[in-house]
Amino acid sequence: MTTADQTRLVESLTDEIWRRLSAGPPAAAADHACSCQRMCSPCDISELVNHGACRVSVVPPTPSVDPATAALIDHTLLKPDATREEIVKICDEAFQYSFASVCVNPTWVPLAAEKLRCTTVKVCTVCGFPLGATLPAAKRAEACESLRVGAQEVDMVINVGALKSGDWDFVQADIHGVAEVCHAAGAITKVILETSLLNDEEKVAACLLARAAGADFVKTSTGFSTGGATPRDIALMHFVVGDGLGVKASGGVRTLEDLRKMVAAGATRIGASASVKIMEQIKTGSAGKAASGY
Amino acid sequence: MTTADQTRLVESLTDEIWRRLSAGPPAAAADHACSCQRMCSPCDISELVNHGACRVSVVPPTPSVDPATAALIDHTLLKPDATREEIVKICDEAFQYSFASVCVNPTWVPLAAEKLRCTTVKVCTVCGFPLGATLPAAKRAEACESLRVGAQEVDMVINVGALKSGDWDFVQADIHGVAEVCHAAGAITKVILETSLLNDEEKVAACLLARAAGADFVKTSTGFSTGGATPRDIALMHFVVGDGLGVKASGGVRTLEDLRKMVAAGATRIGASASVKIMEQIKTGSAGKAASGY
Numbered sequence: 409m410t411t412a413d414q415t416r417l418v419e420s421l422t423d424e425i426w427r428r429l430s431a432g433p434p435a436a437a438a439d440h441a442c443s444c445q446r447m448c449s450p451c452d453i454s455e456l457v458n459h460g461a462c463r464v465s466v467v468p469p470t471p472s473v474d475p476a477t478a479a480l481i482d483h484t485l486l487k488p489d490a491t492r493e494e495i496v497k498i499c500d501e502a503f504q505y506s507f508a509s510v511c512v513n514p515t516w517v518p519l520a521a522e523k524l525r526c527t528t529v530k531v532c533t534v535c536g537f538p539l540g541a542t543l544p545a546a547k548r549a550e551a552c553e554s555l556r557v558g559a560q561e562v563d564m565v566i567n568v569g570a571l572k573s574g575d576w577d578f579v580q581a582d583i584h585g586v587a588e589v590c591h592a593a594g595a596i597t598k599v600i601l602e603t604s605l606l607n608d609e610e611k612v613a614a615c616l617l618a619r620a621a622g623a624d625f626v627k628t629s630t631g632f633s634t635g636g637a638t639p640r641d642i643a644l645m646h647f648v649v650g651d652g653l654g655v656k657a658s659g660g661v662r663t664l665e666d667l668r669k670m671v672a673a674g675a676t677r678i679g680a681s682a683s684v685k686i687m688e689q690i691k692t693g694s695a696g697k698a699a700s701g702y
Numbered sequence: 703m704t705t706a707d708q709t710r711l712v713e714s715l716t717d718e719i720w721r722r723l724s725a726g727p728p729a730a731a732a733d734h735a736c737s738c739q740r741m742c743s744p745c746d747i748s749e750l751v752n753h754g755a756c757r758v759s760v761v762p763p764t765p766s767v768d769p770a771t772a773a774l775i776d777h778t779l780l781k782p783d784a785t786r787e788e789i790v791k792i793c794d795e796a797f798q799y800s801f802a803s804v805c806v807n808p809t810w811v812p813l814a815a816e817k818l819r820c821t822t823v824k825v826c827t828v829c830g831f832p833l834g835a836t837l838p839a840a841k842r843a844e845a846c847e848s849l850r851v852g853a854q855e856v857d858m859v860i861n862v863g864a865l866k867s868g869d870w871d872f873v874q875a876d877i878h879g880v881a882e883v884c885h886a887a888g889a890i891t892k893v894i895l896e897t898s899l900l901n902d903e904e905k906v907a908a909c910l911l912a913r914a915a916g917a918d919f920v921k922t923s924t925g926f927s928t929g930g931a932t933p934r935d936i937a938l939m940h941f942v943v944g945d946g947l948g949v950k951a952s953g954g955v956r957t958l959e960d961l962r963k964m965v966a967a968g969a970t971r972i973g974a975s976a977s978v979k980i981m982e983q984i985k986t987g988s989a990g991k992a993a994s995g996y
Contacts, residue, residue, distance in 0.1 A: 488833040488859075488927070489899045492867040513835030515861055539782040539831065541807030543851065546844040553840040565782075567809055573786040605783045632926070633782070 409608065414647050417612050425616045428576055474690045475506060480671070482532050482561075482656070483683040484511040486631065492519065499523035505687050509561055511679060513537070514554045521558025532561035535586060538630035540565030540602065544578075548585040555593040562590050563598040563627060563656075563679075566614055568605055576617060583621035591622070598625035598656050598677075601645075604635030611641065615648035625677060629659030636660030639673035646674030663696030664689040703902065708941050711906050719910050722870055768984045769800060774965070776826050776855075776950070777977040778805040780925065786813065793817035799981050803855055805973060807831070808848045815852025826855035829880060832924035834859030834896065838872075842879040849887040856884050857892040857921055857950075857973075860908055862899055870911060877915035885916070892919035892950050892971075895939075898929030905935065909942035919971060923953030930954030933967035940968030957990030958983040 409417075483502045485494060495516045502510045502524070509530035512520050520531045533554045536547040544567075551562050564586045570578045583599055590597040599618040603611055618626050626645050628637040636659020646655045657670035658679030664686050667678050680686060689696045703711075777796045779788060789810045796804045796818070803824035806814050814825045827848045830841040838861075845856050858880045864872045877893055884891040893912040897905055912920050920939050922931040930953020940949045951964035952973030958980050961972050974980060983990045 486833070486835075488835050488862045488896065489866055490835075490863050492863070492869075513833060513863070514837045514840060515835045515863060517837070537833065539780070539807060541780075541782050541784075541809045542844060543808045543811070543847045546808060546840075546847040549843040549847070550836060550840040553837045553843070557837065568782045569784050569786075569807070569809060572783055575786075602782065 409644070411647075414644065417608065418616075418648050421609065421612050422616055425576060425613065425620065429580060429620060473687065477667070477690060478506045478687060479508050480667075480676070480678050481505075481507045481683045481686070482509045482511040482658075482677060482679045483507040484631075484658070484679050484681045486511065486513055486534065486537070488513070490516070492516075495519055496523060499529075501684055502529045503527050505684065507683060508677065511561075511563065514550065514559070517554050517559050518557045530560040531558055532563060533559040534600075534630075535562050535564040536567075537563070537565050537600075538602075538632035540567050540600070541569055544582040544585050547582060548589055551586045551597075552589050555589060555595055560595050561598065562586060562595060563600055565600045565602060565630060566618070568602055571606070571610055571614060571617075576613065579614070580617045580621045583618055583623055587622040587624075596624040598627045598654070599623040600627045600630055600658075602630055602633050603628045603637070603641045604633050604659075608644065611644060612648050615645050619649050619653055623653065625654035625656050627656035627658055627677075627679070631659040631679070633659075637670060637675075639669045642670055642673040642675045665695040665697065668695070703938070708938065711902065712910075712942050715903065715906050716910055719870060719907065719914065723874060723914060767981065771961070771984060772800045772981060773802050774961075774970070774972050775799075775801045775977045775980070776803045776805040776952075776971060776973045777801040778925075778952070778973050778975045780805065780807055780828065780831070782807070784810070786810075789813055790817060793823075795978055796823045797821050799978065801977060802971065805855075805857065808844065808853070811848050811853050812851045824854040825852050826857060827853040828894075828924075829856050829858040830861075831857070831859055831894075832896075832926035834861050834894070835863055838876040838879050841876060842883055845880045845891075846883050849883065849889055854889050855892065856880060856889060857894055859894045859896060859924060860912070862896055865900070865904055865908060865911075870907065873908070874911045874915045877912055877917055881916040881918075884918075890918035892921045892948070893917040894921045894924055894952075896924055896927050897922045897931070897935045898927050898953075902938065905938060906942050909939050913943050913947055917947065919948035919950050921950035921952055921971075921973070925953040925973070927953075931964060931969075933963045936964055936967035936969050959989040959991065962989070
């Protein structure tokens with residue numbers, strides 16, 4: 409797709425979306441009152457002392473070989489059979505390498521929040537994951553519950569079926585419902601498009617709807633569908649949302665070379681389970697071979 | 703596994719589970735008050751007349767070639783990119799063949815409930831699907847919302863990671879939370895074990911926990927993991943839960959021969975997307991070749 413083609417596609421869909429959304433964010437999103445607040449207050453030494461500590465030992469992480477790259481990575485473990493032990497391990501790794509976050513299923517948010525308290529590593533979780541086909545009120549309630557127990561970033565999946573059925577109002581309201589409770593709790597939301605299931609028009613429409621709904625990031629993939637991030641999709645998504653929103657590449661980013669391609673295309677965050685391997689490739693000066701999957 | 707082996711395994715795990723659950727269903731399940739009620743009252747002609755109809759046309763389905771087999775089948779469409787049109791189609795098919803239910807993602811429950819009103823076909827949906835790794839309160843809220851908009855059966859996924867971490871109380875409370883709101887709404891719940899991720903001990907423990915938690919069925923698979931139903935697993939699950947609970951075979955049931963094998967092993971419900979093909983095989987006298995996948 410040429411830049412002129414991209415521009416034409418975005419312009420035509422932008423007009424159409426604004427016309428159809430002219431009533432503003434739909435009322436449905438406000439129907440489900442939710443009073444989420446971050447329960448975990450900022451942690452500092454005085455607070456620990458107030459809670460009874462008589463001596464505080466702070467072990468800073470080993471300085472990362474490449475802090476800028478580490479800070480791009482959501483260290484991810486979303487397989488359904490992940491155990492408590494495996495979650496503890498990725499939290500330890502995320503602290504050690506100073507990754508942006510750990511990205512875990514909601515059931516592990518309380519554990520990750522406890523393990524990463526007093527660190528700079530955020531707790532990221534998913535919502536409506538990986539199919540995106542839950543009801544909007546359920547998606548919002550799920551986000552609320554994750555925020556209540558410590559999530560600071562929520563990666564929600566769009567309603568792909570509604571998008572493909574042309575129900576743009578529904579898709580936007582679904583995103584808005586989650587973004588609203590995230591922002592009320594001081595958290596951010598990333599909107600997963602599941603790009604491998606969409607054509608270019610649908611990718612552009614989804615980006616525009618995410619932006620209109622107040623999302624903070626658009627994100628390519630769940631890692632549970634038929635494909636993951638590609639530099640082409642990242643470039644298209646970045647082109648549509650501009651610099652106001654982040655773009656997260658996820659699914660199939662397995663090597664330093666993969667990561668660099670995504671960043672060159674416009675990605676500002678990377679979701680990866682091979683994060684430690686990627687950091688070790690930086691240390692050893694090996695870029696790794698790009699994953700061929702996607 | 704011999705019958706003696708099965709018996710030993712079940713007995714030892716039963717003792718262990720009852721000891722650990724001696725406090726009865728955990729209090730957590732009662733923390734989340736929910737007042738779900740079925741919104742869709744039974745529909746009959748007088749009600750239609752009360753609502754303004756002056757003439758009621760009732761088109762009964764074509765008599766099924768094998769009503770007993772049709773009544774075993776949950777006609778299933780759970781892919782995330784299913785469109786409105788495809789959901790309408792499976793509702794029409796379910797009515798035509800008199801299947802037990804349509805099984806759709808929560809976002810399509812209102813549409814399916816509307817399409818199948820005044821028929822014997824139930825609306826089945828999924829919960830915590832397909833990873834089972836949402837928080838218990840979110841899973842319960844999701845079930846509530848689906849029941850509110852018309853679901854009559856809820857197939858929930860167990861928390862596989864918690865099971866593998868030995869948190870049996872957590873797994874049981876998670877199931878109980880959903881079963882409770884389903885029963886309050888006059889609905890049933892099926893508990894998906896995702897057998898392909900479990901060893902035999904875990905399968906038996908999951909069946910016992912589902913029974914203790916008040917579930918109505920145990921079910922093998924989501925269809926989104928590494929494997930589906932096998933006659934061996936169905937036989938084991940039936941052996942553990944007895945006749946008091948149903949057993950649903952799902953994932954990879956693609957032919958009449960597959961279906962017959964599952965029923966022979968003890969399945970009382972079949973989840974299939976190839977339901978129409980299976981019914982046509984009955985009509986033409988072809989059993990089809992068993993799917994080799996699982």
